[in-house]
Amino acid sequence: METFWNESFDLKPKHSSEEALEKWRKVVGIVKNPKRRFRFTANLSKRYEAAAMRRSNHEKLRIAVLVSKAALQFISGVKPSESDYVVPEEVKAAGFELCAEELGSIVEGQDVKKLKIHGGVDGIAEKLSTSTTDGLSSDSVLLNKRQEVYGINKFAEAEAKGFLVFVWEALQDMTLMILGVCALVSLIVGIAMEGWPKGAHDGLGIVASILLVVFVTATSDYRQSLQFKDLDKEKKKITIQVTRNACRQKMSIYDLLPGDIVHLNIGDQVPADGLFVSGFSVLIDGSSLTGESEPVMVNADNPFMLSGTKLQDGSCKMMVTSVGMRTQWGKLMATLSEGGDDETPLQVKLNGVATIIGKVGLFFAVVTFAVMVQGLFMSKLQEGTIWSWSGDEALKLLEFFAVAVTIVVVAVPEGLPLAVTLSLAFAMKKMMNDKALVRHLAACETMGSATNICSDKTGTLTTNHMTVVKSCICMDVREVGNNNKASLCSEIPESAVKLLLQSIFTNTGGEIVINKDGKREILGTPTETALLEFGLSLGGDSRAERLASKLVKVEPFNSTKKRMGVILELSEGGLRAHTKGASEIVLAGCDKVINSNGEVVPLDVESINHLNATINQFANEALRTLCLAYMELENDFSPDNAIPLSGYTCIGIVGIKDPVRPGVKESVAICRSAGITVRMVTGDNINTAKAIARECGILTDDGIAIEGPDFREKSQEEMLALIPKIQVMARSSPMDKHTLVRQLRSIDEVVAVTGDGTNDAPALHEADIGLAMGISGTEVAKESADVIILDDNFSTIVTVAKWGRSVYINIQKFVQFQLTVNIVALIVNFSSACLTGTAPLTAVQLLWVNMIMDTLGALALATEPPTDELMKRAPVGKKGNFISNVMWRNILGQSFYQFMVIWYLQVKGKGMFSLEGPDSDLTLNTIIFNSFVFCQVTFYYEHLDTAGKAYIVISMNLPYKTMLRNFPQVFNEISSRNMEEINVFKGILNNYVFVAVLGCTAVFQVIIIEFLGTFASTTPLTCLQWFVSVFIGFLGMPVAAALKTIPV
Helix, strand or coil: CHHHHHHHCCCCCCCCCHHHHHHHHHHHCCCCCHHHHCCCCCCHHHHHHHHHHHHHHHHHHHHHHHHHHHHHHHHCCCCCCCCCCCCCHHHHHCCCCCCHHHHHHHHHCCCHHHHHHCCHHHHHHHHCCCCCCCCECCCHHHHHHHHHHHCCCCCCCCCCCCHHHHHHHHCCCHHHHHHHHHHHHHHHHHHHHHCCCHHHHHHHHHHHHHHHHHHHHHHHHHHHHHHHHHHHHHHCCCEEEEEECCEEEEEEHHHCCCCCEEEECCCCECCCEEEEEEEEEEEEECHHHHCCCCCEEECCCCCEECCCCEEEEEEEEEEEEECHHHCHHHHHHHHHHHHCCCCCHHHHHHHHHHHHHHHHHHHHHHHHHHHHHHHHHHHHHHHCCCCCCCHHHHHHHHHHHHHHHHHHHHHCCCCHHHHHHHHHHHHHHHHHHCCEEECCHHHHHHHCCCCEEEECCCCCCECCCCEEEEEEECCEEEECCCCCHHHHHHHCCHHHHHHHHHHHHHCCCCEEEECCCCCEEEECCHHHHHHHHHHHHCCCCHHHHHHCEEEEEEEEEECCCCEEEEEEEECCCCEEEEEEEEHHHHHHCEEEEECCCCCEEECCHHHHHHHHHHHHHHHHCCEEEEEEEEEEECCCCCCCCCCCCCCEEEEEEEEEECCECCCHHHHHHHHHHCCCEEEEECCCCHHHHHHHHHHHCCCCCCCEEEEHHHHHCCCHHHHHHHHHHEEEEECCCHHHHHHHHHHHHHCCCCEEEEECCHHHHHHHHHCCEEEEECCCCCHHHHHHCCEEECCCCHHHHHHHHHHHHHHHHHHHHHHHHHHHHHHHHHHHHHHHHHHHCCCCCCHHHHHHHHHHHHHHHHHHHHCCCCCHHHHHCCCCCCCCCCCCHHHHHHHHHHHHHHHHHHHHHHHHHHHHHCCCCCCHHHHHHHHHHHHHHHHHHHHHCCCECCCCCECCCCCCCCCCCHHHHHHHHHHHHHHCCCCCCCCCCCCHHHCHHHHHHHHHHHHHHHHHHHHCHHHHCCCCCCHHHHHHHHHHHHHHHHHHHHHHCCCC
16 A cells, blocks of 8 residues: 555645646545545646746746846936826825826836836835835824725635535535435435335435534535634734834835835745835845746846735835735736645545545445345345346345445545644644644655754744943953943944944834834844944943934845855045954954054964954853954945955954753753754854853764854765764854755755744745744745744744644554455445345434534544644654554454454344344344444544554544444443553543543443434343443453554
8 A cells, every 4th residue: 555655645744746647636536524534635737726826927027127128228317208197086086196007007017207207216105105214194184094095915815615515515425316316316215215214214315414514514614714814814914124114114015105205124925016216226026926036126226126026135114005905916826726726645644544545445336236136136036026127126225325325434534634634733733722833735755754853943942122231342352241331332442333333223224113102123033133232331322423414325134155245435525434243253353453452453473362262262151253344445335336345354253142941951952852853943052052052962982063164175975974963063054054955954854944034034034844934934934834933932843843742643543444444344234245235334323423423533633732742752753654553453343343243243142132024123232333323432532643652532432323422432432542551541630621521422322222222223222232332342451562562
């Protein structure tokens, strides 16, 4: 079976080809209910539509760019002509001078001519009644008017399905429809033969069972859809920095309106169509919208910014012009949302299981029907009445057909692939509560098999709450505390303080603003925030420093350069460059330093040694170090040139403390016991990285810490020999991380990797599980990730791994249960039909079993939470078989026991219970049904995980005559709770769902047998008969214990 799966149902967890998605669909072929089976699979036709739209966008935008360039050349130096544009009355009445269509034609069409006619960006802002500095007014009345004219920033989505839609889809089951026809014929013939109500019992029983199956299935599917709806809402919670009422504030992208002033930084996704207002070094990646991989420079000459594109570099302010479905991105997303997510590998594998079992079940159903019909024909042939048929015989023939169809209903586990989705949906919902947002379903499964976690340091292993605690300014090392900041300022020469404050407040990606409450707020990364707080504590004035000079050029920080820089035009004349970044990198570009007297002196060997020793001292204390430097530039320096990398004067070095998160050391220890190797991959100094890694328990005595530049110089063979020992990689670039992930995967490791920056996207894409940081991560990183860690906490990653293992094992238990049910059900009905000419289980009983097996069982499995035991076993990895030897042992062992018990009851049951008279067959079949159900419940909870341990599986999946479920099932459920411990009752009351299912199972079993016999073909049992049913179920417990002793 594993070979068949690998050939026909092999699907990658990520980035599966369209051919692979098509292939398994073709192999599946005909299914009972396509609407239900393929509900949570990708809609390939919609994806093809989205791809066609992308190609169309690419062509349109390519033409627009060409036209725009031609227009620029043509109108350069020519006064723009007057526009023939007429403002619609409703737009004018609302207080605006441009309609949404005109705005869209300017930006989407990149129409430079129209832009100039309307007065450029400032003219557009005026006509939109906004300010490029203060933004929109927050007055709700004015915002509502603007929304009515220009729309909202949301794309159209398909309406959520109501409950009745799921009922209708459940009714599309082909076998249920055939049974419905059988029930109708049975009603007509029965009433004609025996009158009302006696003649209607069989038909009404089937109808009631069908309706019960349909409504329970629809209820489960509807609840599942609501869970996905809630998760989709969480995925769409994206905030952006916006200026309104002259106050900078965070706002949901869905609240944006034309005229809003949006602040964008490297890694952000452009949230709406708009125009560039101001900024530096802005490079736009438009591949997601146009397919064009070459980045585009955006500036005052080319101000057009399209929704869905991403900032590859730089930072800027943008004025929103078009939102929602008025943008090409909105239209594309509306189509993409209908395409759905890729199906997961487990979903596809279980579709394969369902296909195999379905074919076997169909064969047995046809043979069973043929054998029963042949028996009836032979009987009539011997009696010589082959051409004479009574109503009872016609009903019997109809009953044979109904039983055969119902065998197909039970044998084809239509809900098996959906059980995966249900379990994943439940796990995703619970993980959301644990601060992990799963973007792709397959990540839940894959994370359970993870063998390696490559984690960032800052913000993941540490708190990301940074403070400057040490400094080396003017060659003097000083402690920085709340009590000595004033004295620190007085100890530093005034000229050096001035340069230091200028460097801090101008060479920064952060900003000090006044928020809506009128309070001062520092915006930016934790590192920038720490430096700005340090500058303020020294008495600096951010606004005054920025007004005292003019920014000429900005090169934002990125993880490749590990530095950022600015060029200032000073008020007294001249140009000055400031740079800051990784201490050893910036210091290597310095040839001068400010000494303790505030004088600029050459950087000699002694000074270099002193500064390097200071860097190492700070790093060994687990401090993040930054070096700040400046240089004077010649007046003829062109802003088009890159900021110099050398020739700087060192101002000083600061040490920033970022404490290790509580619980990280324990989480790393849990990973180690679970067979998961944790590696730290950071851009920090190697000594800082080693100190933090030791504190976290990552770096051990036999582990290696290496720097990225050394790692990337290794040959392929050297890398493969070194990688198993690497526990820390410092001063790494994004490509170093990508290389490490690729090499680990090449030796069959399942790798999870964290990332927060734009340049981490390749590694997140390459890894089996990409984990983006929810707080510090950019939108580019989040879009490339499979899971978003909302609290940036390493302990949350461990929780995700635990949930992943739980999902995998729960599905294994469900598959084991389903296979056992199908084997026993098929063999019992087939053998009985062949030897006695009748089937012991009626259509109504089989439908009841099917409902519990397919729907309630899956629901119960999905509610099984992870246990700490899951993290005390080795991961499955890439080569583990989904159906393990342990599972086959249990399936075959329990199937054999159940078949022997039921067959013995069929052969010897009447004598055993002294059954005589016309109702003896009905009573015996009721006992068989009852006993069989109890056996299944007991076994169901024995499902092993791959390590040989069993966990409570709270499913009501009771095979065959569901009435059998009573007490034997209860005992089997209990005995299955643990495959190794004798005390299977330990902790049973901790899982209220388990207890509730057991209680409901027993209660409904009593009701069915004692009170619904007319419809379910059962009869009330005596105390002795109930005791035997319970005892047969109880025997499943020692059988399970005996199976545990068999090595596999």
